[in-house]
């Protein structure tokens with residue numbers, strides 16, 4: 588009797604302990620709203636086995652509603668019959684390195700999406716985290732958001748947060764520019780034959796002028812030689828530094844691909860300027876770093892230009908004497924995004940961006956292609 592009693596209570600203790608911290612697969616399969624995720628993971632037993640064996644991770648687990656949204660899109664088809672590498676890449680992008688039950692103090696968390704085929708960011712592609720009141724929002728490629736729903740769930744290797752949308756792997760710069768309706772920049776890169784260079788240079792920061800920024804100096808653009816245009820565009824690229832907004836400090840000088848530095852000013856209000864141009868949409872994650880959308884084109888011939896004094900609503904043009912064009916420069920024959928939402932919904936976007944930048948951000952709807960879901964690499968792999 589005594590032995591039996593002991594054994595039972597020991598057993599009960601073991602069961603209780605197991606319930607307190609289940610392993611990952613047990614945890615996921617016990618959540619009805621994660622049944623779709625569980626089904627998909629079962630299709631990739633090797634990956635799931637590895638995932639379940641990891642310690643010190645945070646899994647962002649899209650719920651069934653998130654998959655329903657996704658499957659409504661053309662990208663959804665890729666999930667059910669797609670390439671294992673691509674799909675495991677997408678899952679890897681949902682795994683944060685480190686255990687974060689509370690993400691309030693995190694900003695740009697590294698994920699297990701590390702192969703250069705999908706991301707050229709040291710330490711793994713990042714997800715941006717915005718904690719606002721009780722809502723924790725993750726921002727992924729093309730400013731695609733997902734919000735945490737419910738409590739964090741513990742498992743033996745870390746913690747799971749259930750999210751209401753599937754994250755998007757950050758894409759290359761040119762595709763991102765097109766999809767965000769930064770079509771003048773996309774066209775200018777094509778004109779100067781810089782698309783390949785910009786899409787493949789690892790670990791970089793890209794200051795991308797809005798369409799209005801190019802239009803404002805329209806008269807100065809048609810007469811530029813290819814060398815001059817190349818100097819201007821490469822002056823917008825900081826090679827070797829991924830300057831997420833939380834790393835941009837007042838007074839920082841960043842060396843550009845052109846060779847000359849740009850100067851960062853952070854005003855008291857938190858507004859960020861690069862030389863005289865204002866960042867209107869910060870932190871658009873791309874395959875090889877980060878894009879900040881700016882409201883004026885930078886000029887390497889005018890590199891000493893600084894932020895306007897006071898907390899200015901907008902930046903200052905850097906091309907003296909240039910007048911505006913009625914058409915958006917460089918956009919003839921350039922691919923257009925299909926549908927947009929207002930950019931004020933982009934976390935961190937300034938009020939000025941909605942009125943003066945006028946960039947539109949595409950809605951993540953059924954129009955989104957498989958290439959958009961899996962990043963630029965999908966184009967190469969012909970998914």
Ligand SMILES: *[C@@H]1O[C@H](CO)[C@@H](O)[C@H](O)[C@H]1NC(C)=O
Pocket residue numbers: 605606609613614617
């Ligand atoms: C499964 O979920 C139920 C209710 O949500 C909970 O009571 C139970 O402890 C869970 N089981 C495990 C093994 O986590």
Ligand SMILES: *[C@@H]1O[C@H](CO)[C@@H](O)[C@H](O)[C@H]1NC(C)=O
Pocket residue numbers: 622623626651
């Ligand atoms: C996803 O979950 C829903 C229930 O919410 C279910 O009807 C559907 O069959 C599931 N799909 C897959 C692929 O598991």
Ligand SMILES: *[C@@H]1O[C@H](CO)[C@@H](O)[C@H](O)[C@H]1NC(C)=O
Pocket residue numbers: 641684685699
């Ligand atoms: C997590 O990051 C650390 C460095 O901070 C690295 O050593 C480790 O390999 C990473 N973990 C995974 C699973 O990639």
Ligand SMILES: *[C@@H]1O[C@H](CO)[C@@H](O)[C@H](O)[C@H]1NC(C)=O
Pocket residue numbers: 643684685686
């Ligand atoms: C967990 O991962 C985080 C981020 O990589 C690291 O800072 C921390 O030291 C790790 N903790 C343990 C116990 O490995």
Ligand SMILES: *[C@@H]1O[C@H](CO)[C@@H](O)[C@H](O)[C@H]1NC(C)=O
Pocket residue numbers: 689690691692
């Ligand atoms: C998360 O951390 C922040 C800051 O450290 C704290 O204010 C907040 O109460 C924490 N939230 C939870 C749910 O623990």
Ligand SMILES: *[C@@H]1O[C@H](CO)[C@@H](O)[C@H](O)[C@H]1NC(C)=O
Pocket residue numbers: 703704705706707759786787788789874875963964
């Ligand atoms: C990463 O860089 C390598 C080498 O430049 C390149 O081949 C690869 O396409 C890049 N990956 C992405 C996702 O852009």
Ligand SMILES: *[C@@H]1O[C@H](CO)[C@@H](O)[C@H](O)[C@H]1NC(C)=O
Pocket residue numbers: 720721
């Ligand atoms: C956060 O949640 C708590 C309790 O769930 C609630 O009392 C509070 O009003 C919420 N705050 C916000 C900003 O939504």
Ligand SMILES: *[C@@H]1O[C@H](CO)[C@@H](O)[C@H](O)[C@H]1NC(C)=O
Pocket residue numbers: 722724732733734751752932
């Ligand atoms: C996440 O929450 C924000 C505001 O809290 C909202 O604008 C956004 O649409 C939400 N995204 C999703 C995918 O639920």
Ligand SMILES: *[C@@H]1O[C@H](CO)[C@@H](O)[C@H](O)[C@H]1NC(C)=O
Pocket residue numbers: 607688739740741
């Ligand atoms: C999860 O684990 C943390 C620390 O390990 C603990 O503080 C928290 O209460 C646990 N949450 C649940 C729901 O068990």
Ligand SMILES: *[C@@H]1O[C@H](CO)[C@@H](O)[C@H](O)[C@H]1NC(C)=O
Pocket residue numbers: 806807809810
């Ligand atoms: C551009 O070139 C055209 C023709 O060569 C000339 O008429 C025009 O004044 C030039 N514009 C500027 C801003 O230099």
Ligand SMILES: *[C@@H]1O[C@H](CO)[C@@H](O)[C@H](O)[C@H]1NC(C)=O
Pocket residue numbers: 788826827844
């Ligand atoms: C970018 O920087 C790296 C390391 O400093 C260098 O090897 C590479 O040549 C640079 N790329 C370009 C296009 O200048």
Ligand SMILES: *[C@@H]1O[C@H](CO)[C@@H](O)[C@H](O)[C@H]1NC(C)=O
Pocket residue numbers: 768798799915924925926927945946947
């Ligand atoms: C893209 O921006 C241009 C102006 O810069 C605007 O006319 C056009 O409507 C925008 N396209 C979309 C799809 O929002």
